[in-house]
Amino acid sequence: SQKIEQNSEALNIQEGKTATLTCNYTNYSPAYLQWYRQDPGRGPVFLLLIRENEKEKRKERLKVTFDTTLKQSLFHITASQPADSATYLCALEVTGGGNKLTFGTGTQLKVEL
Amino acid sequence: GAVVSQHPSRVICKSGTSVKIECRSLDFQATTMFWYRQFPKQSLMLMATSNEGSKATYEQGVEKDKFLINHASLTLSTLTVTSAHPEDSSFYICSAPPGTSAGETQYFGPGTRLLVL
Numbered sequence: 001s002q003k004i005e006q007n008s009e010a011l012n013i014q015e016g017k018t019a020t021l022t023c024n025y026t027n028y029s030p031a032y033l034q035w036y037r038q039d040p041g042r043g044p045v046f047l048l049l050i051r052e053n054e055k056e057k058r059k060e061r062l063k064v065t066f067d068t069t070l071k072q073s074l075f076h077i078t079a080s081q082p083a084d085s086a087t088y089l090c091a092l093e094v095t096g097g098g099n100k101l102t103f104g105t106g107t108q109l110k111v112e113l
Numbered sequence: 114g115a116v117v118s119q120h121p122s123r124v125i126c127k128s129g130t131s132v133k134i135e136c137r138s139l140d141f142q143a144t145t146m147f148w149y150r151q152f153p154k155q156s157l158m159l160m161a162t163s164n165e166g167s168k169a170t171y172e173q174g175v176e177k178d179k180f181l182i183n184h185a186s187l188t189l190s191t192l193t194v195t196s197a198h199p200e201d202s203s204f205y206i207c208s209a210p211p212g213t214s215a216g217e218t219q220y221f222g223p224g225t226r227l228l229v230l
Contacts, residue, residue, distance in 0.1 A: 032216040043117075043206045043221030044157070051216065089156060099145060099210045099217050103157045 002027040004104035006090060012110045013080055021075040021107045023090035030092035033066055033073050034101065038087045047088075048075075080111045115141045115211050119222035126197055127230055133193045134225045136163075136207030142187035143209035147219070148180075151204040163190040163207075197229040 004025045013019050023033070031052050036044035050057045050066045050073070057064045063076040077084050087108045091101040116139040126132050136146055144165045149157040161182055162170040169182035181193040194201055206224045210217035 034218065036221075041204075041224065041226070043119075043208070043224045045221070046218045049216060049218055093216065095215065097215075098162065099213070099215070099219070100147070100159060100162065101208075101219060102159065105156050 002102075004028070004090065004092060004102060006088075006104040007107040008105060010108040010110060012112060015081060015111055015113050017080055019077040019080050019084070019109055019111070021088050021109065023073040023075070023104050025071050025092060025104075028071075028092055028102075029068075029094060031095040031097075032093040033064075034091045034093070035062075035064055035073075035075050036089045036091060036103075038089055038106070040087075044089055077109075080109075082111045082113060085110045115139075115209075115220045117207065117209055117220045117222040119205075119207060119225050121225060122223060123226045123228075125228045125230065128198050129196055131193055131195045132197055132227060133191055134205055134207075134227075136190045136192070136209070136222050138188045138209045138211075138220070141209075141211045143190075143211070144187060144213060146184065146190040146207055146209045148182065148190075148192050149206045149208065151206060151224075157206060160192075163192075165190075194227065197227070199229045202227055202229045 034049045035047045038044040048064045061078045065074045087106045089106045090104040120135045146163040148160045163182045163184040165184040171177045184190045208219040208221040
């Protein structure tokens, strides 16, 4: 069956450290993988998109890697801040999917002082 | 960035009544919009794809007669939950890509919290 799994446990890290979140998928061949941030009671906000032929993408303190052999994406936040505390969702889009996104389970990140 | 709004943000209704939720793209046109449902501590589950000028496409297991979708214009899609029951209580979120190409980012509305008593 198809699955998109993210760290089920909340991730607590200290301010200034790098947070690394994982997204693993099975029985998908995504053309694109996206990461979103969601705050409680709000809609998701787009962060980064990476294509199947790209290994890595960066934007300011954010970095995403995409390994289609391992079927895994890693999402890194460097120099983390308490304001980065939120739930982070990965989402897959397959070729011919008509922009439909399938979301992972989400990982809650808490950055502590 | 592009903005998507939803109305209302919260609604409480009695069991058996119908509730309409609006999703608007404020500064771009969207031929396609998506409707999701999110239960507490869970991820977003796609319910249906709303297509301007044609019928919505529903995901497996979603009752099209219960969740009526109308994509009235290039900036407005509505979701009507008919004969709502307590198990329909959830957080409903819409999204829209600003274009039709593959690999578009999506802009999400702020969500509508529905509570059915």
